[in-house]
Structures are given as C-alpha cells and as structure tokens.
Amino acid sequence: MNIFDFYKKKEQGHKISMVTCYDYTSAQILDKTAIDCLLVGDSVSMVMHGFKNTLAATVDMMCYHIAAVSRGTSDKFIIGDMPFLSYRQSKSKNMAVVQKLMQAGAHSIKLEGSAGNLEFIQQVTESGIPVMGHIGLTPQLIHQLGGYKVQGKTETSASHLKQEALLLQEAGCFAIVLECVPSLLAKEITESLKIPTIGIGAGPHTNGQVLVLQDLLGLTMNFKPKFVQAFMNGSEQMQQSIARYIQAINQEEFPEHEHCY
Ligand code: KIV
Numbered sequence: 132m133n134i135f136d137f138y139k140k141k142e143q144g145h146k147i148s149m150v151t152c153y154d155y156t157s158a159q160i161l162d163k164t165a166i167d168c169l170l171v172g173d174s175v176s177m178v179m180h181g182f183k184n185t186l187a188a189t190v191d192m193m194c195y196h197i198a199a200v201s202r203g204t205s206d207k208f209i210i211g212d213m214p215f216l217s218y219r220q221s222k223s224k225n226m227a228v229v230q231k232l233m234q235a236g237a238h239s240i241k242l243e244g245s246a247g248n249l250e251f252i253q254q255v256t257e258s259g260i261p262v263m264g265h266i267g268l269t270p271q272l273i274h275q276l277g278g279y280k281v282q283g284k285t286e287t288s289a290s291h292l293k294q295e296a297l298l299l300q301e302a303g304c305f306a307i308v309l310e311c312v313p314s315l316l317a318k319e320i321t322e323s324l325k326i327p328t329i330g331i332g333a334g335p336h337t338n339g340q341v342l343v344l345q346d347l348l349g350l351t352m353n354f355k356p357k358f359v360q361a362f363m364n365g366s367e368q369m370q371q372s373i374a375r376y377i378q379a380i381n382q383e384e385f386p387e388h389e390h391c392y
Contacts, residue, residue, distance in 0.1 A: 147339025158203025201236025211237030
C-alpha cells in the first residue's frame, strides 16, 4: 500500500482497512493479514502505558513504538501520530519531530485538526512526506472539547468540519480520519473530497475504517465505546489460557518431557 493505492481504493469504491499497532509481536501477526495500513497512534499512551488520555504521548514514546512496529512488518504502510503539541513549536522543531518519526520507520505522519496546521502540512508534504489529517473528535483537544463527545451535531459545527476537511485536502493531506461524527455528515464530507476518509465512530459511508487493535480483539477491559465491535473475546480467552497454565503447573502436567533438556 502506498498513497496512490489509497486514492485508487477510493476511486474504485474499495474500502480501506486500518488498525492501530504499537508493538513488534502484533506487527508480525498483522503483517500476515490483508490489513491495508497500521497506525501507531498516540492512543499508545493509554493502551500500552495506562495513561488517562493521549496528552501523555511524547515524541520519544512514538518513535520507540514506531520502530518496534517497523521491525515487525515487511511491507505494511505505517502512519505515525505526531504527539500532543509536537507540531506547535517553531517550524524547524516541528520538522525535526517529523524527521524523527520517519527515521523511526513511519511512512507518513498524522496530526489532529486544521486550525494553525495548514502551513505546516504544506511544508511537510512539499518535503515529500505524506500527511494524514484527523478531524471530528480530536483527543489531543480533549479539554477544549469538554470530553469525548460526538462532534458536528449542530449545523455550525457540521459546516466547520466540512470546511476543515476541504482545507486539509487543499493543504496536501492524502487522507483524513473522521472520528466520532454523525454518519450522514461523514457521508457528505467523504463525497465532497477527492482524498479518502477513514472513519472511527463515523458510520459506514467513509472510504475506510480504523479501530484500536486491543478494542477489536476484545482485550480492552471496562471501556467499550458505542462504535467499537470486538471481533474476538480476547481478555476472556487470555484469562482462560492463564488459568489452564496455572492448573497445569499445580497438577505437575507442565512442563512435560518434550519441554525438558
Ligand atoms: O491514536 C489513535 O488511536 C487514533 C485513532 C483513534 C484514529 O488517532
């Protein structure tokens, strides 16, 4: 997958599949699937490190996980998130962050919002680096948004989102994530753009879908947003496997002869 395949998928009406990935082992497994692309999202701070929100993600954290994912895949397209405020410094500092993420193994970067980012996006794309936009519920703005809420519900905020999408396309983004917006608004935005949209909590009309890997595997405990479908009951299966392991130890059924030197 490269950015032209993203465009082609939209043109041909084929859906784009994206999933988050933060580690080497998962990357190796995902590499054997037909998934189109891997997002090393700043959600890594919550999913892998237990922080309350994505504000805790740092450039070093992102690079560490991008590098691990990159070592685990042979040819998957990797998108690396620019973490909180890392693209709100001076031009040269912003570019230095992009350089770090790309040298860690990303093939493109993603950043949240349009206001104040357009010139930077243009500079990054003119430097030959694909940029994915992200609008709607943008978790790095959580305190300004007043919580994890569906965006674009009023006429004003819907028309603001439509405008943002067009501006991001104009600035050079090759695709845009639409997070937590009403399905019909996502449809309108998708139809208004030449570039593909990838939805999370944005209904079925976007050009693709993204989910957090741990959510779709049912590994995330005590938290299930409406838009998540767990395709496996990972946490129960893991607990059952650990219970069988403990039992095998206690009953001296493990290790067996074949496991011994
Ligand atoms: O960090 C992340 O997981 C994301 C997705 C929600 C799109 O940005």
